[in-house]
Amino acid sequence: MTVKTRFAPSPTGFLHVGGARTALYSWLYAKNQGGEFVLRIEDTDLERSTQEAVDAILEGMSWLGLDWDEGPYYQTKRFARYDEVVEQLLAAGKAYKCYASKALLDEVRAEQEANKENPRYDANHPKIKAVNDAAKDGDAFVVRFRNPKEGSVVFADQIRGRIEIRNDQLDDLIIRRTDGSPTYNFCVVVDDWDMGITHVVRGEDHINNTARQINIYEALGATVPTFAHCAMILGDDGAKLSKRHGAVSVMQYRDDGYLPEALNNYLVRLGWSHGDQEIFSRDEMIEHFSLNAISKSASAFNTDKLLWLNHHYIKTSDPEYVAGHLQWHLDHQGINPENGPAVTEVIQLLADRVQTLVELAQQARYFYEDFDAFDEAAAKKHLRPVAKEPLVLALEKITALETWTTENLHQVITDVCETLELGMGKVGMPLRVAVTGGGQSPSVDATMQLIGKARVMKRIQMAIEFIEQREANAG
Structure with missing residues (x-):
């Protein structure tokens, strides 16, 4: 079996640190196993997805050096395939049409909450059943997956071990909306099935989705991938990493003067370890990486540690390579390096004194300008x-x-x-x-x-x- 992993971001925002770490782990595992890495853009959220975000994701992946073997695939270009699979499930009785309006579902939910019941969709609720039984051609409907009512979903997570979720905790999720568009949990299954994905690495917030998706895989007779759910990344203050911690976009780290090697090295250690080693070349990451060495615990982002690594890579990398990344900052600061010494010589002289390429460009100015x-x-x-x-x-x-x-x-x-x-x-x-x-x-x-x-x-x-x-x- 050829190992095949994927990174599948939604283009509703930039590529952030958590997504970059997921992409790195997926990429490293594929490389470690001699497999393939797929990039897929999950753009079914038509209202929130933007071309700007797509471009930012591709730019971030390229800057980090996380090249993909297939893709990028776009879900919006696969709607005909999703429709085909929905019709197969309907024909097999594994999915059904639901005509209940949002107002009716809200009313049922309010009743369940008032009765201290777990609020969830119930196809057998008298009000919902009455609407579905009375439906006629031309009425608006969604398509729901007929989730098993008995037993549990059990899977062996590569990071967290055995996970079991009872089917009675999962409702009949919508797989196609009233406008005909497919939903996330359904598209993911069809995509991973069609693309031959063997291992799915993603955040722990997807664990409940995984249970739902496994039931769809089994309904389709598809091979269920191996899953690995990574713990979240926390900010310096222990809170979940967010924009207020400066985690706006991976490219912000480029703008702030970091080398991609420093960020990759930092991210790989943000939840994974190989002994006490702190500094890893790309080849060392690939050689030593394994999913079961990823920690179950959340990791705290430490900007000082990232700066220390960046300083190391500025000092030890080939000056020609550093010069290639420094050029963006020289341009950004309006410094023309043609009017002075070779940039590589300036780098060699200043590298020990700076932590970022922004500082390096600032300190280089007097070599080129009076x-x-x-x-x-x-x-x-x-x-x-x-x-x-x-x-x-x-x-x-x-x-x-x-x-x-x-x-x-x-x-x-x-x-x-x-x-x-x-x-x-x-x-x-x-x-x-x-x-x-x-x-x-x-x-x-x-x-x-x-x-x-x-x-x-x-x-x-x-x-x-x-x-x-x-x-x-x-x-």
Whole structure:
């Protein structure tokens, strides 16, 4: 048997963290088993489904690198198939037409609640039965699945173990609405049957749906897939993860400066483990992943942990690869990397100092753009009259440099310190503020080397003039 998994989001919103983790688990299990992964868009909710959401889901999956072997399939393009199966169930007496109006069903439900009964659809209720018996051609109706009344649905969940739900807790669910459109629980069964899905990985909120769906599988004589229901993801505060935790869309993490490897690595550990290992390459995830190693307990989202992982991947990934993802942020911040050093060199210099690509782009700006003002606090502290002499001497020595290397620039700073009998900070800090505009940067010699000789000379001269103006204003 070839293992076949699927991810089947509804395009009523963006691809969020919970959905991304489900997709990742499904994808990893298929890869681990040498199987196939299917992407299906469950867009039968015509009022709420949007093309924007479809595009966001596809973009999120592509950004995460979760490629699919089949699809994307769209349920709205399979209505003829659903109709065919509904008619088969009607012909076999496993489904029936129900003519009861919503108003009548609400009335029956209110009676059940008043009698302290479990409110549910009951085809044998006198009022419902009377309406159905009196129906004539042309009356509006829904089609309901004839759910078994006796026994239980029992299945072996790969995460949660044995699950049993009594049939008398399940009612005759609607499988086709009055407008002819099919419903979620029915479409899912037909799709998974037709597509040969062997394993279904999804959230624990679907457990009751699973019982209903298994009864439909059995009514159709279809093979029932193996199910694995993942626990929910909680926010940092222990509440269910929601928009207020910033979990709007997977692509928000791209916008916030995360690498897809960091998010994938974080999500795979958000409920699954392999010993004490924290960092996994994609190949390691595939090699070690198993459904029965997923925890039954809810997992709490920890933004600090995600930032730590992102920092790791920015530092350790191939700079060319990081540069590809950084480009979006450079564009977004209006930074043109053609006017300066190779982006890969800047990444290597700054990677240890940043947690996100947003920070990396921000800190890269002074390598590609000149500035017309210094950071006020840094200038007040370090571009004082006492800094003028070391800056003038440094500019003189830098101008005379024939070979522009980090080593030679380091020697310039050393020579200035020795000549003026100053500590390294008295020379290095004014130089840092002069060439970067602020008080934070990697080692000033390496920074100057990447900025380039012409820019460094121009910026030191600007700092000297700033000090002179400060002296004049003081006088």
